[in-house]
Amino acid sequence: MADLNIQTTRFQLPGGIEPEMHKACSTETPLEQLDTPKHLYFPVHYSGGGRGESLVHVGQRVSRGTPIIQTDSGVVHCASRGGQIVCVEPRAVLHASNDISDTIVIETDERLDQDYLEPLSWPWTREILIQRALDAGIIGLGGAGFPSHQKWGAQHTLVINAAECEPYLTADDLLMRVDAHSIVRGACLLARTFEIQRIVIGIEDNKSHALDALTTAIQSARSDCHFEIVVLPTRYPSGGERQLIWLTLGEEIQSGQRPSQHGILVHNPGTLAALSRAVDGKPITDRIVTLTGDQMRSPKNVLAPIGTPLTELLAAGHTDLEHISSLVIGGPFMGFEVMHHDVGMTKTTNCVLVRDPMPLPIEPCIRCGACAEACPVNLQPQLLLNALESQALERASHEGLADCIECAACNVVCPSHIPLAQWFRHGRARLQADTEAQQRADAARLRFTSRTERLERLAKEQEARRTARRAQSVDALARVRQAREGNPS
């Protein structure tokens, strides 16, 4: 039986907001398993884990669990259901950029064959678990889709991010209610493999059912791990990585550093549950998606195969495209609006939010400072906005643009309805692109200089050799002449 300690956080978030949460509507109905859709879509590049390469060819028959995409981070994505690869064609992807990517299209069939991995049995090494995470396609299921194995290393604390602080989202809540055992098991085996001493779960106080389920699961777990549950007040954005670390551990991660550099590992509960299943040989093939929003006729959570088209998800919520005004993937603050609807969901699709966004007229900034009050990292969004509007990226960077977590709390409180977060997302991406371009230019300068130097050196050496050879031959000639003159025959 695992050891458990429950407490309320002693720390307070700077800033933050308390919006209406709209969570109850999608948690009233039980989790529903979605029927296998006719077609599944797997974008080669945007499935998470970096740029990818297709491992299959058109006409091939795949089973549930067959590897189909190899990404450059090493993560392998698997088919979520069995069927025929009907084509690999460029299609829109489920990403804020609404970009186009080569997409593998699987036409599913009735056969329920599985192509799973061998279950692992303890003891295993770190390398084996990392390889298993790669093969099972494990990426962060919280939203960012960062390959999980890249965070693992010398850590002492595992923080489980069960805050789910954004309004409308209940996917993690449902997962904890129905499968707390897998989460706890995943945390335990990760802790055992990487010798993590401390497991801390941060959960907001509006998820009492999930909290109960977790408590039961921890108390019945056959493990000697020590768990701590820290209950957080419901305040957005307490589930931001740095914000959660502050609220649970009281530790502040320095700007520009990652929590893993401080020995802290942060995982979404879904990722740990997926890891637990991966050890049993099952790659990620399904995930829980919240179907919600004022225009969703029957809001609920469904367990859907990865690659399910959005239209099928809407149909599961008894809603069709004609009756919605906007479709957002993710929450209302951090999510992005999609333009194409015949797109497959990915591993990071946690919510389909359909509602009338009701845009309000944008007015000039009156520097009221409401945004600064709401900012969880103490930025001055009004000064940042001023810098970005006047194209002064350097000044924005000086104001701390790099420290913005893009939580959009400022958007919500702005009385002038200025889309501040969109400005900051744009500015941060520009800053990143500019920095990278500068780094590339510096590298190119170095390579050019060293090549020029090398060519000069080679030319000089060649010249020296030629001179030496010439001198040698002149020498030899002289000696021959001397010999001739010395003894005339």
Add this chain to the structure above:
Amino acid sequence: MMQRLRPQSTSAVMYTVLIALCPGAVVSMWVYGMGVLFNMLIATVSAWGFEALCLRLRGRPILPRLSDHSALLTGWLLALSLPQAAPWWLVVAGVGCAIVLGKHLYGGLGHNPVNPAMLAYALLLVSAPVSMTTLWVDPLNPPEITLAWSAFLGIAPDGYTSATVLDLYRTEFIGLTQPEMQNHPLLAQSVFGVAAGTEWVALAYFAGGLGLLACRVITWHIPVGFLGSLLLLSALFAIDPDTATPPLTHLLAGASLFAAFFILTDPVSGATSPRGRLWFAIGVGCLTYLIRTFGQYPDAIAFAVLLMNFAVPMIDHYTRPRIVGRDASVRGSGGLS
């Protein structure tokens, strides 16, 4: 759920401030007569007129900007700052200065570097000094409505105006001892020993200001910083009651409470972080004390506010809070993580 109380749009913010001004305006009318109402009416009309004209000239949409109530607020603030017996042309010229020179020449709402109402007040004070200093209504002898109307038209006979209390301390009270000062009718009939009538106006503005605090339109930093520094300085130098203006007079006479809650709290031209607002207000408080004590003007707040407005970029620069994850001393470009 504190956010629910906060006004959700710019026009709602302005609207709240307008409503919060009402108690002070009503008590003003009661104390100083109907001249205040006439001033506010002509200020309202001319504020709308000048704003619409400027928007038209600048090729901007008129109705949405007009309905954000910012021009109206500027007009009201100026009308309530002017002498109660001011003629109509003074108010119209002032509102014109505020809207045209103070706001639209800099790019409209959100872009003005100084408080438009105070800019107009200062301009009027230097260009029409006689009207601005002699037309203050005697609160003990407020004019009838007909007299107020002829004052508004600029054709009133003398006799109902008087020096303000702050003027008394600078001029008539020099050389008097404190008991002698108390014999002045303005002080003798006063409840707080400040100035009959005036103090009630100030307290009405204070009530309105508390309302703004409750609605979270403003924070405590500016009123506390301004009133605190003003009181502290006047208390420090009030050791000799025969020469110095008492602290309570600084507080309740003149425009101190009005300015603390309604003028200094203009977010556009003021400092923007809480700490910055505190310093901004302390600066205005100190300058107000200095100008009231050593200057020759009826009140000092306009110049103090304007001077501190110019210091706002510097205050903003030095008072930003520590960004989470950074040392207090270190700012500037860090890489993205």
Add this chain to the structure above:
Amino acid sequence: MSWLVPIGLGMLGLGLITGLGAWLLDIANRRFKTESDPLVARIDQELPQTQCGQCGHPGCHPYAEAIAAGEAINRCPPGGQDTVDRLAELLGRDTLPLDAEPETVGQDTVAWIIEADCIGCTKCIQACPVDAIVGAAKLMHTVITDACTGCDLCVAPCPVDCIEMIPRPVPANRWVPPKPSVIATDRYPQAGLAHG
């Protein structure tokens, strides 16, 4: 004329004091002058380091030297108009319109070797100004995409035309979201909300 004497003396004194002060300031300025980066390095810093030679010089640094010596600042197509403007700012010269065909400006491309067609002649390796192509004689060559500047100097020497210029591959997380469409001034009202 005696009134001229004090004025003359005064002017003389003023001249002396001003002259002396200016001379001292000048000396101090020279004495404590802070050494800034040499001009060529600062110009080079502004150039995009493509090393493509479109300016007529064999690389960015040689062009930077030429600019410092007085050459026109508008000959760098990869840098685009931005670079011209920044150079004008740096050098205190008037800015010029970029001297380039519009279609050559601002393209971020990299070289791509069609490996099936490569015969291993090493000509592209010799042409690459930044050593971004690896390979050996009679063996297949390939481009180190991260190091490639997209100068396209390797395309012409290839005897079998197996090098293509392709857009630089951008990972999904490097996408730059657009600026908000409505700028927060009173300049652009949102349609339909004018009376809201």
